[in-house]
Amino acid sequence: MPEAKPDNRLVSRRGLLGGTAAAAAALSAPVAAQGDASIEWKMVTSWPKNLPGPGVTAQRIADQVGKMSGGRFRIRLYAAGELVPALGVFDAVSAGTAQMAHTASFFWQGKVPASVFFTAAPFGLLPNEHISWIEQGGGQELWDKLYAPFGIKPVMAGNTGVQMGGWYKKKLSGLEDLKGLKIRMPGLGGEVMRRLGATPVSLPPGELFQALQTGVLDATEFLGPWSDRSMGFQKAASFYYTPGFHEPNGTGEALFNETALNGLPEDLRTILLEACRAENGRALAESDWQNATSLQILQEKDGVEVVPYPDEIISALRTETKSVLEAFADSDPVSREIYESHAAARDRMAPWSDVAMRRFLAARDGSV
Template identity: 75%
Template sequence: MSGKSHTSHLSRRTALGLAVGAAGGALASPALADEGGATIEWKMVTSWPKNLPGPGVTAQRICDRIGLMSGGRMRVRLYAAGELVPALGVFDAVSSATAHMGHTASFFWQGKAPAAVFFTAIPFGLLPQEHITWIEQGGGQALWDELYAPFNIKPVMAGNTGVQMGGWYKREINGLADLKGLKIRMPGLGGEVMRRLGATPVNLAPGELYQALQTGVLDATEFLGPWSDRAMGFQKVTKSYYAPGFHEPNGTGEALFNKTALEGLPEDLRAIVLEACRAENGRALAESEWENAASLQALQENDGVEIKFYPDEVLDALRSTSVEVLEEFAAKDPLSGRIYASFLAAKARLSPWSEVAVRRFLTARDGEA
C-alpha cells in the first residue's frame, strides 16, 4: 500500500494543509490550515455501528470534544461502519486520505502489519492499566508509530473497553474436544490459538456478528464486555457467556490519523486532537467498568444468561498454545520481534508489582484464602 495522499476527497483548505505537511513546511502549515479563520472540517470513519455502547460512544465523544476544545475552529464528522467505508476498510481509508482519521481496533490490521495485534491485546497479556503504561512509558508508542509509518498513518490510543469476556457459545465447553470444529469469531492471535486447538476462526465485522450467530454461520462469538455485548443482543441467541477473556485482557481502541493531514494542522489544533484521544482513555475505561458491572447483573437477572468458565484443561491448553503462537509470531520479521520483546519486558517489569499491589489486595479485600 502506498502512503501517498489523495487529496481529491479532501476540502481545499485541508488539501493545502496536507500539501504543506508533505513538503515539510512546519512553520507555514498553521497559516494555510487555518487561513481566514474558517472551520477546518475532517472526516472520521469507524469500525463500529453508530453509537454502539463502548467504542461507538467513544468515537463520537472524541469528535465532540475536538469541536468543543477547538472553540469551533475544527469540526470532525463521524461516519459509522458502512456509511462511508466498510468496517474493515478504515485503515485503507485513512492511509489513502479518503478520511482524515479513523476509530477502530488494531487487531483488524494483522493482515497488513502483523504486529498490529499487540496494540489492542494479545492472549494472556497486559491488563488495561499495564497496557497503557507500556505504550506511554515502556516504548510501545514509538514501536507502534514505526509499524504504521509505511502507511502514512499515526496511531494513538483512543479509549478502552477494559477486560474482555470470553464470548457467547451455543454449545457447552466441557473440555478440549468441544473446541473441535467450533466456528468462532475471535480476531487477533486468540483466533490462531483457537485454530490450533481445533476451532475454525471466522473473521467478521462487528455489525455482522448477531446475524451470523443467529443463523449458524457462527457457533460462538466474542466481542467486548457485557455492556457492548448486551447492546448487540447476543443474549437473545444463547444464554451461555464464558469467561475469562484470555484472548483480550485489554480493550484499547485506536485512533488512526492520516499523518500528512495531522501534520498540516496548526500546532494547537494538533495538540487538541491528540489530547482529546488521550483523555478518552481514562473516561472510556471508567465508563466501561461501571456499565459492564451493571450489564453483567442485568444479563443474569433479566435475560437469564449463565456465566460459565473455561475448564482448567482448556485454559491450560490455551495458555501453552499462546506461548507457541507468540514465539512463532515474533520470528516473522525484525520489527515484530522487537515489539514482542518490548511487550515481554513491560510484562516482566509490571507483573510483580501487579501481583503485590492488585492480586494480593483483591484477595485480602474479598477475604479469600
C-alpha cells in the same frame, strides 16, 4: 475479531504510498490556506453508530474536539458502512479518503501482523499495564514505526477494559468441544483457538449477531457485557464464557492521516491528541461501571449463564499461546522488536501487579 490470515484484497505498502500521495497532500492544503477558519475532518469508524463502548467513545472525541476548539475544528463521524466498510478504515485514512478513523488495531493483522499487540495479546497486559507500556515503555514509538510506511499516525483513543471470553451456543466440557467450532475471535487469540481445533471466522462487528443467530457462527466474542448486550448476543446464545484470555485489554485506536495531522495548526493538533488521550481514562471508567450493571442484568433478567472455561481448556490455551507468540516473533524483525518490548513490559509489571492488585483483591474478598 479477525483471523490471522493475510488479506489479499488489500493493496501493498508500495501501492498505497505511490497511489495516495496526491490525495494525502490535498487533505492538508485547505488547512494551511484556512488558518484560523473552520476546519472539517471526516472520521470513519469500525463500529455501528453510538455502539456502547467504542461507538460512544468515537462520537465523544469528535464532540470534545468541536467544543474545545470553539467550533474551529469540526469532525464529522461516519459509522461503519456509511462511507467505507468497517474493516476498510485503515486504507481510507492511508489513502486520504478520510483524515482519521476510530477502530481497533487487531483488525489489521492480515496487513500488519504486529498491530495486534496494540490492542491486546493473549494472556498479556491489563489496561493499566498496557497504557504504561505505550506511554512509558516505548510502545508508542514502536506503534509509530509500524504504521509509518502507510502514512498513518496511531494513538490510543479509549478503552473497553478487560474483555469476556465470548458467547457460546453450547456448553464446553473439554477440548473436544472446540473441534470444528466456528468462532469469531480476534488477533492471536483466534490463531490459538485454531491450533486447538476451532475454526476462526473473520466478521466485522455489525454482522456478528445475525451470524450467531443463523448458525454461521457457533460462538463469538466481542467486548464486555455493556457492548455485548446492546448487540443482542444474549438472544442467540446462553453461555457467556470467562476469562477473556485473548483480550485482557481493550484499547481503541485513533488513526490519523499524517499529512492532514501535520497540516493542522499546533493548537488544534494538541486539542485533537489530548481529546483522544483523555478518552482513555474516561472510557475505561465508563466501561467498568456499565459492564458491572449489564452483567447483573444479563444474569438476572436475560437468564444468561456466566461460565468459566474448563481448566483443561485454559491450560491448553496458555500452552498454545506460548508457541503462537514464539512463532509470531520470528515472522519479521519489526514483529520481533514489538513482541520483545511487550514481553519485557509484562515481565516488568507483573510482580507489581501481583503485589498491588492480585493480593489486594484476594484480601478484600476474604480468599486469603
